[in-house]
Amino acid sequence: MDTTHDIARDQARYDAADSEPRWQKAWEDAACFAAPDVPDGTRPKYYVLEMFPYPSGRIHMGHVRNYTLGDVVARYKRARGFAVMHPMGWDAFGLPAENAARERGIHPARWTYDNIATMRGELKRMGLSLDWSREFATCDPEYYGQQQALFLDFLAAGLVERKEAFVNWDPVDGTVLANEQVIDGRGWRSGALVERKKLSQWFFSITKQVDDLLAALETLDRWPERVRLMQKNWIGRSEGARVRFALSEPVAGAVDVEVFTTRPDTLFGMSFLALSPDHPVTAALAERDPKVAEFVAACRTEGTTEAALETAEKRGVDTGVTVTNPLNGRSYPVWVANFVLMEYGTGAIFGCPAHDQRDLDFARKYALSVTPVVLPKGEDAAAFAQYFSGADTAFTDDGTLINSSFLDGLAVPEAKRRVIEELERLAAGQGVVQWRLRDWGVSRQRYWGCPIPVIHCEGCGIVPVPKADLPVRLPDDVDFARPGNPLDHHPTWKHVDCPRCGKPARRETDTFDTFVDSSWYFARFTAPRHPSPTNRDAVDAWLPVDQYIGGIEHAILHLLYSRFFTRAMRDTGHLSLPSGEPFAGLFTQGMVKHETYKDPDGRWLYPTEVEKRQDGLALIKGTNQPVTVGAVEAMSKSKRNTVDPGAIIDRYGADTARWFILSDNPPERDMEWTEAGVAGAARFVQRLWRLCNGALATLPAAGTPAPDGEAPLRRSTHRTIAGVTEALEGFAFNVAVARLYEFANAIADAKGDDAATAWARREALETAARLVAPMMPHLAEELWSMLRPGAGLVAALPWPEADATLVAADTVTIAVQVLGKLRGTITVPAGASEAEVLAAAEAEENVARALAGKTIRKRIHVPGRIVNFVVS
């Protein structure tokens, strides 16, 4: 290799490894990204937030994508004159830290804070314009202590309840399992069959706000439609009626059974009543009827896995008891059925097989009666009755009521109204709105979470920890060798005196669901060290978050809980936020995917282990062993199709990684990470730098007034400003990238060395530096410092303004069609009259040929766009 040649080459290259840390330091020294505690009002505020990471150990490409998107927005908005809040922190409580403690003997706190240190370093290398002074981790006592204060206020305000609820109990490990730790009905670690166990737990009363949480979805016009839909479905509002059916004999004190139905209009088509296996009346019946008891026990043992639930056949058992339908006074059998859920409605239904598919399946199986009461439009009553003698498909649409006494002849909606009136008159039921959403259970029997600040006293009951005693800190000396919750078997921690009566009492040993931690962190960022949960001046000035960015996997729970929290915080005086909505704008980014590779033995290979040859064949690096190239899938450790962001930054620099991630496709879609794509991005970084470096010697001095003469490059410059601006405003980052590629081509093509072109070249290069800045901030600074030494940082510059007269074309190219088919184009002055345009169009050679011998019937002219001749 020719060494001198190589050095010459290296000197003419942009060195990201040298440049990027330099500019990161320059931004830090100038405190470019520090947000004011309270915006001073001279500039509008803009709060950009990306979902904060769980400190799992290393950052991954999903983080890189997420934080790059947010950083583009933050830098762009800052340049547009906004006071920008762009903070970062850590969602630091959670199970993996406890697993590390159990598996490797590392304390959860140590593991977590070590990971945070690593990941903070990785994020800093990306050159993100974050205000690091606001950083916190949710496991900082300073943070979770304020969370405990919030909880106490919620408790006092009646937004918290204590109720019994089922948990997944692992009898071998003696521990509660999260749903994802239950695999095929067994504990993931012990393999023991998981039991449903009832425990007293804390609940946030999210259902108290359900109306507003649903209605306000309509106002979130900067949220993706599908997220709003998912929330809407999750909340699940349905209108119907509760109806009480008198039991033929009292059962354990109960004289009737209440059902919920959305189809009270079909009450005359009733065939049976079905109870959930978990219904209290079922429990009472089971005590005296072994058949019922046996059936209930059978339901308990299956039904745990979702797959089993889906495919489970409808089964039931007749209890021998009957109920009376309040409308017609007839008796119907009471069954216990496996498909009736205790968690929804009243845990009991009335069965109308003709108009509900599940009820029909059930009725056919047990030969129960089927009476049609809603006649489809245009159907003959007798024929319809005949149909139901054997049909397996229920009729669930609208129609006209039949066989229904006073409802006969009414349409379904009317019949519903009428029957509810009647039920209310009879005091046998009432119209109700039913919700699918249930209260949010927040108790977790775990160590690494925020302690729930209450004390259980035998005499006083549940006593809140006085605020002066907050935070209730997690003890450090915990034993993970024993199964179960370390807080529960800690020798001293839970033993405290009751704050009310002073007698020995017991601390709550449950900790909060980690979704609680992430439900208000965006508010805490506005005053992260404040001695109460929020500083009203700061939080009211900064909220709502103007642009929230993260993965679709949080579309329901995290966002819904946060929406609940801001409302609850408003009710308890911690913020005002009139809309109640924490996130005015939401953007959900797609996943980062990569090809998968396997060696001849079927083992997964990392992309770094694979070499792709020119002919497309893939081999294991350094060998001749063939590699099987598999599908492009979401990056995952198990499939080893991951690319380490650190390695990419080492090799190419952060700007290249950012640029590639933005350029590949629209940010809401899944992207494929490819080596060729990164290399292409790296090429552009060099090209832009070379374009600038190569032109430096010929540029006029900075600030020279524009000389006389035309330079077409100026039009490119100002059109690019307009184009990139429009693209960034619309989150079309891939389009912004394309405009900048075009611009680089235009700069390279403008070869003239006259004064006007040289001046335009400086303007173009300076503009390019500023327009790439949101996406490639380090390169932007480097270019700017070459073009304007000593002129400060791009990060502090306003966004370039497009000159409207240069954006507007002086000539326009107009397509000319004959009968809608393109026959040619003409170029005319921008202000040309219609007559001139039409004349030029008819004169165009190819158009003239197409028009020859035809009669023009109509001339359509859309100024600046098109001419179309209709001929015959």
Next chain:
RNA sequence: GCGGGCGUGGCGGAACUGGUAGACGCAGCGGACUUAAAAUCCGCAGCCGGGCGACCGGCGUGUCGGUUCGACUCCGACCGCCCGCACCA
């Protein structure tokens, strides 16, 4: 089953409010530079047909139909893929 989204070259994708489909990039091909390679630069490139050629014609945005002077864009039906929810009464 219910709800939602998406179908454009070899690939990712672009296209304002219905107005030149395929911008830009990746991969590819040809050329220049080089002893050679890398890097870089210049050029070609939807498909089919015709012409030595500048070019010309036809077809073309999942399929079929409709509205319109004109449809990737609007409407209807269908096909395919993806996502969410799901025994919710």
